Amino acid sequence: MSRRCELTAKGAQVGHKVSHSNIKTKRRFLPNLVNVTFLSDALGRAVRLRVSTSALKSVDHRGGLDAYLLKARDAELSPKAVELKRAIAKKAAGAPVAAAS
Numbered sequence: 001m002s003r004r005c006e007l008t009a010k011g012a013q014v015g016h017k018v019s020h021s022n023i024k025t026k027r028r029f030l031p032n033l034v035n036v037t038f039l040s041d042a043l044g045r046a047v048r049l050r051v052s053t054s055a056l057k058s059v060d061h062r063g064g065l066d067a068y069l070l071k072a073r074d075a076e077l078s079p080k081a082v083e084l085k086r087a088i089a090k091k092a093a094g095a096p097v098a099a100a101s
Contacts, residue, residue, distance in 0.1 A: 003030050003031065003033060004031075004078070005031055005033060005050070005051050005052040005055050005078070006049045006050050006051055006078050006080050006081060007049060007051045007052075007055045007059070007068070007077065007078060007081050008051070008052060008054075008055045008058075008076065008077070008078070009076075009077065009078040009081075010031050010052050010054075010055070011031065012028045012029065012030050012031065013028070013029040014026060014027070014028055014029070015027060015028075015029055031052045032052055032053045032054075033050050033051065033052055033053075034050070034051065034052075034053060034056065035048065035049075035050050036048070036049055036050075036051055036056060037049075038059070038064075038065040039064075039065070040065050040066055040084075040088065041064065041066055042066050042088045042091040042092050043087060043088060043091060047065065047084060049080075049081075065084075066088050066092075069081060069084055069085040069088055070085065070088060070089065070092070072085070
């Protein structure tokens with residue numbers, strides 16, 4: 001399993017560990033990934049993803065998984081997230097619009 005967020009495609013970064021004597025050695029900065037089950041209102045099912053905690057906060061801020069995916073650009077999403085976005089958009093387009101009174 002790769003260390004990559006399935007929503008934002010955020011991955012590991014490389015840098016230096018710097019000692020007290022200023023010796024630089026290579027190290028990796030890994031994203032903080034958690035396994036999360038999101039509920040999709042449009043699909044009517046649970047979606048299990050491995051996402052970074054910053055992406056989790058963004059999903060909560062935008063109002064859920066469906067709203068996050070529909071608002072996000074395809075270029076900033078992972079391939080799995082793009083597939084979910086297409087499925088959600090297809091369901092949303094086929095659903096009848098409720099009339100406001």
